[in-house]
Each structure stands twice: as C-alpha cells, then as structure tokens.
Amino acid sequence: MTDLVLPDLVLHDDVLDENCYRVRLFLSLLGHRARTVAVNVVPGGAQDSPAFRAISPAGILPVLRIAGVDVCGAGAALLVLAHESGGHGSGTWLPRDPAGFAEVAHWLAFAGGPLTAAVRARRVFLFGEPGDRDGLRRQGAAALRIMEDHLALRWLDGRPWFAGDGPTVADVALFPSFALCRDWEVGHEAFPALRRWMRRMRARPGFVTMPGIPDPGLF
Amino acid sequence: MAERMRPAHARAPAGETADGAGHGAGHGNGWYPLMLSMDLEEGTVAGCTVLGRDLVVWRDAGGQAHVWDDRCPHRGMRFSLGIVRAGMLACLYHGWRFGPDGRCAHIPAHPELSPPPTLRADPLTAAERDGLVWVALGDAPAHGPATGVSAPCVPVRSLAVDAPAQEVARAIGLPAGSRAGGLDRDIDGLVLAAVLPVDRARSMLHLLVIRPAGVGTDRDRRRRVAVWGQDLRDRLEGAWAAA
Numbered sequence: 168m169t170d171l172v173l174p175d176l177v178l179h180d181d182v183l184d185e186n187c188y189r190v191r192l193f194l195s196l197l198g199h200r201a202r203t204v205a206v207n208v209v210p211g212g213a214q215d216s217p218a219f220r221a222i223s224p225a226g227i228l229p230v231l232r233i234a235g236v237d238v239c240g241a242g243a244a245l246l247v248l249a250h251e252s253g254g255h256g257s258g259t260w261l262p263r264d265p266a267g268f269a270e271v272a273h274w275l276a277f278a279g280g281p282l283t284a285a286v287r288a289r290r291v292f293l294f295g296e297p298g299d300r301d302g303l304r305r306q307g308a309a310a311l312r313i314m315e316d317h318l319a320l321r322w323l324d325g326r327p328w329f330a331g332d333g334p335t336v337a338d339v340a341l342f343p344s345f346a347l348c349r350d351w352e353v354g355h356e357a358f359p360a361l362r363r364w365m366r367r368m369r370a371r372p373g374f375v376t377m378p379g380i381p382d383p384g385l386f
Numbered sequence: 387m388a389e390r391m392r393p394a395h396a397r398a399p400a401g402e403t404a405d406g407a408g409h410g411a412g413h414g415n416g417w418y419p420l421m422l423s424m425d426l427e428e429g430t431v432a433g434c435t436v437l438g439r440d441l442v443v444w445r446d447a448g449g450q451a452h453v454w455d456d457r458c459p460h461r462g463m464r465f466s467l468g469i470v471r472a473g474m475l476a477c478l479y480h481g482w483r484f485g486p487d488g489r490c491a492h493i494p495a496h497p498e499l500s501p502p503p504t505l506r507a508d509p510l511t512a513a514e515r516d517g518l519v520w521v522a523l524g525d526a527p528a529h530g531p532a533t534g535v536s537a538p539c540v541p542v543r544s545l546a547v548d549a550p551a552q553e554v555a556r557a558i559g560l561p562a563g564s565r566a567g568g569l570d571r572d573i574d575g576l577v578l579a580a581v582l583p584v585d586r587a588r589s590m591l592h593l594l595v596i597r598p599a600g601v602g603t604d605r606d607r608r609r610r611v612a613v614w615g616q617d618l619r620d621r622l623e624g625a626w627a628a629a
Contacts, residue, residue, distance in 0.1 A: 312546075316616055319543040323608050356433050357546030357590070359425045366430065381467050381478050 176201035177232035179222065181208045183293075185286050185343045186241035187229040188377040193245055193339045196373040197252050197260070201231070209294050242279040242340065249336035260339075262331040270330030274337035278344075281310040285344040288351040308353050311345060311361065318360040327367060334371060342368050346380045415524030417531035419566055419580035419592055422541045423517050426451055431475065433466030436523065438585040441510070442466040443519060446473050452486055453512040453521040459490070459505060475507075517541050517594050518566075518580055533566045539578050539594040542611045547591050547619045549626040551583035554591055557622055568596060574610050591615060 178194070178201040180187045194201055206228060207213040214226040223230045223239045230237050231244035233251070238244045249261035262268050284306035291298040314329075321327060329337045345361050348354075355362055368374065376382040420434045420443055431444040433456055440456035442465035452475070456466050463479035470476070474483035474491060482501075483492035488509045490501040511522040513530050517539040520531040547554050551565070558579050560567050566580035576596035583589055593615050595608055 320609060320612055323542070323605060323612060325605075354433060354435075356435060356584075359421065359544045362432070363425065366427070381469070 175232065175235075177204060178202070179204045179206050179219070179228060179230040179232075181206050181228055183378060184208060184228050185289060185347055186227075188343050188347075189241040189340060190229050190231055190244045190248070191377070192342065192375055193248050193260075193336065195375045196339065196371055197248060198373055199248075240279075242275055245336050245340055246275065259331065259333045260336050262335060264331075267331035267335070271335050271337045274329050275340055277310075277313075278337070278340035281306070281313070282341065282344050284310055285348060285351070289347055292351040304351055304353065307344070307348065307351060311348060311353065311358060314341060314345065315358045315360050318364050322360055322363065327364060329364075334368070338364070338368060343377075347377075350379050417513070417520045417522050417527060417565070419518045419520055419531070419582050420453065421519050421590075422544055422592055422594070423451075423514050423519055424541045425544065426519055429470040431466055431468055431470060433464065434582075435584045436521065437583055439523075440464070440466075441521065442468070442475070443512075443521075444468075444470055444475050446470065446486055448473070450486065451512050451514055451519050453510045453519070454484075454488065454507045455510070457507075458482065458484075459507060465507070516566075516578060518592060531566075533568065533578055533580070535568050535576075535578050535596055537576075538597045540597055540608065542577075542593040542595055542608045543615065544590055544592045545615050545619050546584075547589050547622055548587065549589065549622045550587060551581045551589040553626060554589050554622060555581045557618060558591075571611065571614070574607055574614070577611055591619065 176194070176199060178187070178190060180191065180203045182205070206219060208228065213219055214223070214228060220226055222237050225239065227240050229241060229244060230239050231247065232238070233247055238247050252260050262271060284303050287298055288303035288307040290296040291300055291303055317329065318327070321329070326332060328334050329341060342365070345358065346365060414437055418436050420436070420441070421432060426432060426443055426445045428445050428449055429447055431442060434441045434443050441453055442456040443451065443453050445451050447470070454465060456464050458465055458477040458479065460477060460482050461479055463477050465475060465477060467478040468476050469478065471483060474485050476483045481494040482490055484507050485491045486509070488507040489503060490505040493499055493501060511527060513520045513522070515531050516533045516535050555564060559569060560579065560581065565582070566578065569577045569579055571577045574595070576598070578594040578596055580592040581589055582592070593611055595611055
C-alpha cells in the first residue's frame, strides 16, 4: 500500500477531533504517513490563534498540506487524497465510472451536510461546546438512520459499501460519525446494517482507531 | 397499514401457535426476539435492550450464542463494548475474560491467578430459532421459542421503531400479546415478523422472508419487504408522535 510516495505531507491535527480522525484514517488506509502538527483545540482554543488562522482562515481542522497546498477541512482533504490515490492501485477509493463517482459525491455531500449534526452533537456532549443538546442528538440520529436504511438495502443487493462496488472515500467520510456516536449517547443497537459495515471497515488493512472507538488490539 | 395482510397463524403447524413466543407477555416472562442471527457473527459482541434491561449478546467461536446482563461484575463496565478472545467474552476495561458458563477464567493483570467461582456473570437462557436470537426472561421456559413457522427463514433486516412494541405488533397484524408470527404478504409471500420491546416507547422490528420448499428467495422480494418495513416504521412513528 506504500506504492505512492507523497513527500512533505503535513497534517494539522487534534487527536480527539472527529474530522481529523477522518483524514488520519484515510491516510492510514492508503498507507501514507504524514508529519503531524498537534493543534491544541481543547482547552487551548488554538484553532482561533492568528498563527493557525494564517493556515486555515476559517479556523477549521484538519488541514492537510499536500503538493504545497494547505487543504482545509476533512471533506476537501479526503477528496484530494482519493484523487491522488487514483491509478496507483487503490483507485477504487474514488470510482471513475459515472454512477460510482456520482454515488460518492452524494455521500460526501451528506457527510459535509446532514451528518455534521453528529459532529456537533459530539462536541456539545464531550467538550461542552454551546449547542442544542437534544436537537443535535436527534438530528444526528436521524442522519445515522438514513445511512442505516441505505446500507440495509445495499446489503440485499449484495453491495455492502455506501457507493460503488467496494470501499470508497464515502465510507471513510461516513465511518467516524457512527463509530463515535456513543460519545453523544446514541447506541449502536438500532443500526444493525451499520454495525455490519463497521466490522468490514475495521477489517480493512491499515484501519486505525481513535479515542472513543474500542481497539481490540489492546489485549 | 394492515389492510394488505392477514396474520398467517392459521397456517401454523399442529402443536405450535403463532403466539407461542408471547406467553406471559404481561409479566415480562417468555421469549424475546433480540436480533437476526446473521447480525451476530462468530466471535462478535452486540448490545441489546429488552424492557429497559441492557443485555450483551455474543457468539463464541463454536457458533453458540450467549446472552448475559450487560455489566461486568468487576467494575460494572458494559460487556457489550468487549470482545471475544479464546472463546470467552473479554471486558474492554481490564480484559477480564468470562467463559460461556459466565465464570471468570482469566485476569490479564494476574495471569497466574485462578479466579474464584463466585466471580461470574449470570447467563440467561438463550436460543436460536427461525433466523433469530432469543432470550427467555422471567420464569424458566417450558419450551423453546415458537413462531409457528415451519420453513427456512431468510433474513431481510431489523428496524428500530420509536413506538411501543404493542403498537408495532398491532399494526402488522400479530395477535394480542404475541411477539412473532408469520404474515401473508400477497406477492411478497410469507414474512416472519418479530417485535422486541426495547422499552416503553421503542422497539425493534425484525423481518425475514419465509422460503417455502422448492421456492427461491429473490432479491426483489426481500427488497420489497425491507421497503415495506421502512414505510411501516415511518407511518407508525408519525402516528405515535402525533398521539
């Protein structure tokens, strides 16, 4: 998996941040290593410092420096990495056929749209960020249910991933919100299709966890 | 929503009734359909809630399903976060391992120690039948879970429904007090539906298609049943939220 050499990859990273995990997970699945720069978000608030704003004008994490460009936000970083990985033996992460590409685009937009309620819910529950606790939890669970319904039908069609015929960058973009939903007090019991999918994701070579996702490798 | 179907319990073979899984429903006694068997892969662990009681469901390497209360006797950690190691359920917190009989058999921090027999989880009575994992709550059951179905069942999906189990059961046409039974769904054929009361306001609906002898189960049929379940869920939740 280390067939692609991407020199000078730098990830501005917060180990507890769900969006940073999205990119760490994808880098690992692709077999890439990035130099990480820790950003002290909680409690430091470093995402609002002038130094960080010079890199990420809106203060969003993560930032992936690739090919000399600072790419801000998980969605953009995932897309760039998927694009870079194409044609290097792991092209399935970003299908080139019109239907497969369209499906990936759809779910990337979902991850950057309705599913952000899950990301915000986790921040409210875990880090005490201001926000409508119950409302975000409800919206986050509703987004997970849309994912559950989609995968339940896909499984019946013999296509157990979100888009295309194998794992794609869409799966990487969606995975963390389900894997971490217990952080905002939504259990996995109500989502059997997502549980099946999670086990498949966990079995991928290069899969890594983050705090909040049980790591069976511990013992 | 029940207009297109009728309960198929009249078709139940002699000696079994469609409401066999519902005995003692009012007292919490009886068999409860926890999950689809296919959703409990070998060596995996799942959480489940029945009538507000949290359970862990796990399958050992030999394929046997086990159901315990979801609480490690050591520090009270949820077993359902754990993993299966060496044929035992290992708690995620300190790695203590508990065998199928519930007894603690291994403590990683003290590998030389033989844990006392009092250190144990309490296994509940579990069974697998008709493509479902069941648990018996309350009094020891006189017989296994019965759905009245006598042909192989092929899983479709499970759905979480934010409505009480009795509302779900009524909507799909199960007899009062019953948790599982066959439904005749016209072009979709016979469907096994099983309803789990998660708590007073939430339930899980498990759907399987029943495969009569010599008849294949096509993808379209299962897809239609899955979409029907989704539709039913959405209507039920809408009605329940408005009530």
